Amino acid sequence: MARVVVDVMPKPEILDPQGKAVTGALGRLGYSGLTVRQGKRFEVEVDGDITDERLAEVRDAAEKLFANTVIETFDVRVDED
Amino acid sequence: MARVVVDVMPKPEILDPQGKAVTGALGRLGYSGLTVRQGKRFEVEVDGDITDERLAEVRDAAEKLFANTVIETFDVRVDED
Known part of the structure; x- marks a missing residue:
C-alpha cells in the first residue's frame, strides 16, 4: 500500500500556544537554545497506486479536512520509505 | 538557524481515535480508499550549528517531552529544506 x-x-x-508551551517546558528542563513550533502529521494509506489524480484527491482532502487554511499551511508528499 | x-x-x-475520526469523515465526504493515522510534527529551531551533541539533545528532549513512548514512536531528522 x-x-x-x-x-x-x-x-x-x-x-502557536502549544509550541510555546513546549518551548517553555524545554527551558525549564534545562534544554537551552531550542524553539519549537508544533503541528500535525497525517499518514494517509492510499488503496492502489498513487497517480497524479489520487495525489490531487489527497491534496483536496487536506485542504478541506486536515488543515484550517486560514491559520495553517500544509504540505503533501509521497512517502518514499 | x-x-x-x-x-x-x-x-x-x-x-488512533483521531485518525479513525478523520478516516470516517473522508468516507462521508466522498473520498474512498484513504486510511489516515494522525500524529504530531515538531519543528525545532536550534541556535547555532547542529552537531551530533545537539542532535542527541533534541532526541533526548523528544523522548522526554514530545512523545509518550509507551504509545508513540518518534523520528528525529535534520530538515534539509
Missing part, C-alpha cells in the same frame, strides 16, 4: 504524508503547521504569523 | 524535525506517531498496535 502506498503512503502519502501531509504535514500541517501553524502559519508563521500565527501564535 | 538550523532546524530539526521530530515526527511523533501512535504505535501501529495502538488505537
